[in-house]
Amino acid sequence: MDPIKTLRSRTVVLPVSDVDTDQIIPARFLTTTTRSGLGANLFADWRYGSDGTPKPDFVLNRPEAKGCAILVAGNNFGCGSSREHAPWALTEYGFRAVVSTQIADIFRNNSLKNGLVPVIVDQGTHGWLMEHPGTEVTIDLESTSLKLPTGESVRFPLEPFARFCLMNGVDELGFLLGREKEIGAYEQRQGAGYCV
Amino acid sequence: MASSPQTLFEKVWHRHEVVAETPATPAVLYIDLHLIHEVTSPQAFTVLRERGLKLRRPELTFATMDHSTPTRTEQVFGGAPITIEAAARQVRELEVNCAAFGVELLGLRHARRGIVHIIGPELGLTQPGRTVVCGDSHTSTHGALGALAFGIGTTEVGHVLATQCLLQRKPRTLAINVSGKLAGGVTAKDLILAIIGKIGVAGGTGHVIEYRGETIRSLGLDERMTVCNMSIEAGARAGMIAPDETTYAYLAGRPRAPQGAAWDEALEGWRQLPTDVGARFDREVDIDAASLEPMVTYGTNPGMVIPISGSIPQRPGDAAYAKSLAYMGFEPGRPIAEQPVNVVFVGSCTNGRLSDLRDAASLLRGRKVARGVQMLVVPGSQEVKREAEAEGLHTVFLEAGAEWRESGCSMCLGMNGDLVPKGQYAVSTSNRNFEGRQGVGARTLLASPLTAAASAVRGRLTDPRELM
Numbered sequence: 001m002d003p004i005k006t007l008r009s010r011t012v013v014l015p016v017s018d019v020d021t022d023q024i025i026p027a028r029f030l031t032t033t034t035r036s037g038l039g040a041n042l043f044a045d046w047r048y049g050s051d052g053t054p055k056p057d058f059v060l061n062r063p064e065a066k067g068c069a070i071l072v073a074g075n076n077f078g079c080g081s082s083r084e085h086a087p088w089a090l091t092e093y094g095f096r097a098v099v100s101t102q103i104a105d106i107f108r109n110n111s112l113k114n115g116l117v118p119v120i121v122d123q124g125t126h127g128w129l130m131e132h133p134g135t136e137v138t139i140d141l142e143s144t145s146l147k148l149p150t151g152e153s154v155r156f157p158l159e160p161f162a163r164f165c166l167m168n169g170v171d172e173l174g175f176l177l178g179r180e181k182e183i184g185a186y187e188q189r190q191g192a193g194y195c196v
Numbered sequence: 197m198a199s200s201p202q203t204l205f206e207k208v209w210h211r212h213e214v215v216a217e218t219p220a221t222p223a224v225l226y227i228d229l230h231l232i233h234e235v236t237s238p239q240a241f242t243v244l245r246e247r248g249l250k251l252r253r254p255e256l257t258f259a260t261m262d263h264s265t266p267t268r269t270e271q272v273f274g275g276a277p278i279t280i281e282a283a284a285r286q287v288r289e290l291e292v293n294c295a296a297f298g299v300e301l302l303g304l305r306h307a308r309r310g311i312v313h314i315i316g317p318e319l320g321l322t323q324p325g326r327t328v329v330c331g332d333s334h335t336s337t338h339g340a341l342g343a344l345a346f347g348i349g350t351t352e353v354g355h356v357l358a359t360q361c362l363l364q365r366k367p368r369t370l371a372i373n374v375s376g377k378l379a380g381g382v383t384a385k386d387l388i389l390a391i392i393g394k395i396g397v398a399g400g401t402g403h404v405i406e407y408r409g410e411t412i413r414s415l416g417l418d419e420r421m422t423v424c425n426m427s428i429e430a431g432a433r434a435g436m437i438a439p440d441e442t443t444y445a446y447l448a449g450r451p452r453a454p455q456g457a458a459w460d461e462a463l464e465g466w467r468q469l470p471t472d473v474g475a476r477f478d479r480e481v482d483i484d485a486a487s488l489e490p491m492v493t494y495g496t497n498p499g500m501v502i503p504i505s506g507s508i509p510q511r512p513g514d515a516a517y518a519k520s521l522a523y524m525g526f527e528p529g530r531p532i533a534e535q536p537v538n539v540v541f542v543g544s545c546t547n548g549r550l551s552d553l554r555d556a557a558s559l560l561r562g563r564k565v566a567r568g569v570q571m572l573v574v575p576g577s578q579e580v581k582r583e584a585e586a587e588g589l590h591t592v593f594l595e596a597g598a599e600w601r602e603s604g605c606s607m608c609l610g611m612n613g614d615l616v617p618k619g620q621y622a623v624s625t626s627n628r629n630f631e632g633r634q635g636v637g638a639r640t641l642l643a644s645p646l647t648a649a650a651s652a653v654r655g656r657l658t659d660p661r662e663l664m
């Protein structure tokens with residue numbers, strides 16, 4: 001995973017609350033056995049008509065959405081299933097961060113493992129962002145803050161280890177494999193673990 | 197000095213800490229049971245191959261196929277091809293991966309195959325005090341036996357395959373205290389829908405729920421699983437219920453439960469697990485079960501739920517709400533009962549167990565599914581199917597005009613082609629009424645198996661107590 005220190009981009013605003021993972025990537029696309037190819041089906045049922053043509057009024061289909069790496073969504077983003085296909089679809093499409101007032105636990109975990117920064121902001125900041133689609137913001141991981149064009153800077157919570165991994169491109173599996181000694185010792189203490 | 201009182205969750209958590217958390221690093225948490233299925237595991241095995249890794253504890257890993265598998269008997273047993281080619285490929289890939297990495301697999305034709313959250317408890321793999329994970333958010337189901345069980349993503353599936361561990365921050369705790377007796381016709385499904393309605397779809401975010409109180413104690417294991425199953429629908433990754441005599445009676449004699457002296461030893465340990473008197477939760481919520489009616493959802497998330505005698509709430513000026521109602525084809529102020537229904541689905545890891553099928557059959561016996569309604573009954577596992585058939589429940593369903601299928605997730609998420617047609621209304625015993633969950637444009641009303649069966653008979657959303 002490439003290290004991320006700052007992200008600067010215009011925003012796309014999706015004014016829907018409780019966006020669930022079935023909207024982000026519908027189940028019929030989960031039959032894939034690889035990680036790639038999901039970006040084209042991101043938000044498929046909102047983005048395309050039944051004949052497969054893009055719906056012109058959906059935010060991602062508007063010309064100004066092109067190249068935007070930051071998605072601002074309504075309250076409580078990412079609820080529902082544990083499918084990592086959701087952040088895979090978002091990142092392959094080109095998003096690097098999602099901003100909301102609340103982000104569901106499993107989706108947040110999955111995002112962090114895929115270089116998609118979950119940014120949780122207060123209602124006031126969120127409201128401003130919702131009203132200013134296309135605004136250019138900066139997400140700075142060093143200071144864990146979101147900088148608005150107004151000059152205002154808002155802190156957001158980010159678990160310190162996840163932040164460290166994002167900023168240094170550290171992969172958690174490598175970290176866990178490095179705990180071999182402790183894991184072995186735990187297994188010794190527990191005996192054989194459970195017997196199947 | 198006696199240690200301070202602990203909750204059930206804290207006891208299980210501390211026993212599995214390989215390395216405790218620090219401000220800079222999460223805890224390394226040991227996993228006792230890892231369940232995998234065909235949809236969220238292939239990419240994890242790819243990572244193992246790329247990095248030349250093996251499974252640390254293949255004997256603690258257990259695989260089945262459920263999400264994209266067919267439910268038509270001829271496709272499961274008769275050699276007819278799986279219609280969806282990509283689903284067939286996922287099934288084959290799981291077989292190859294399990295063989296290559298030494299994982300026990302309950303394959304498509306195995307007599308004990310079923311939905312992963314049904315078979316874990318059913319086989320006795322899920323036990324009190326264990327940590328259980330699976331690449332599926334409804335892993336919370338297993339908490340009904342006093343396990344700490346939660347869903348993980350595919351990257352984490354890879355972590356557990358390779359190290360048997362996960363990096364985790366300790367969640368907060370939420371006690372949901374339920375008192376009062378459920379009225380006749382009101383089930384565990386109605387209870388959990390009411391809980392989600394009360395705390396909201398994000399009400400449990402960051403928390404592990406412990407369901408407590410006399411009402412919970414009086415529930416059987418099937419019903420407890422229904423409650424814990426939908427914890428994720430309130431945003432909580434895990435829901436737990438302290439083990440008690442009901443739990444031990446359920447587990448005794450199950451194929452993978454401890455036997456003989458090992459059972460006695462395990463039992464001793466399990467009895468230490470319930471929350472100590474005086475232990476503190478970060479939050480507590482009280483629910484009065486006695487006042488509940490059958491519940492039904494009317495919108496596009498499980499928190500949009502009302503009693504079956506209720507009307508669609510008014511929320512003027514809320515655009516997201518209006519969008520949700522427009523999808524459902526509902527207007528505010530209208531009573532929900534008597535809504536015409538096209539499809540009825542009884543099944544899923546929420547309500548696909550024997551007691552659920554008994555509930556549905558009790559209202560269908562001697563009655564017919566209304567003309568024009570398609571009713572699908574999909575047992576949660578092959579074992580549930582056999583048990584139901586031994587009681588003759590399948591005859592009740594078939595004589596009523598319902599379809600009786602092989603086990604799997606089926607219409608809960610429609611990956612295998614069991615779909616609700618566009619614009620149609622489905623009363624479903626599953627757990628998610630998201631837009632398009634059961635098919636593009638499908639309109640889902642979540643309810644109990646009793647409500648589903650009553651609605652199938654009338655062809656309209658019906659309070660089951662009218663038929664009891």
Ligand code: SF4
Pocket residue numbers: 262263311312313332334544545546604605608609626627
């Ligand atoms: S039955 Fe539905 S909720 Fe349960 S595991 Fe299958 S798809 Fe997921």
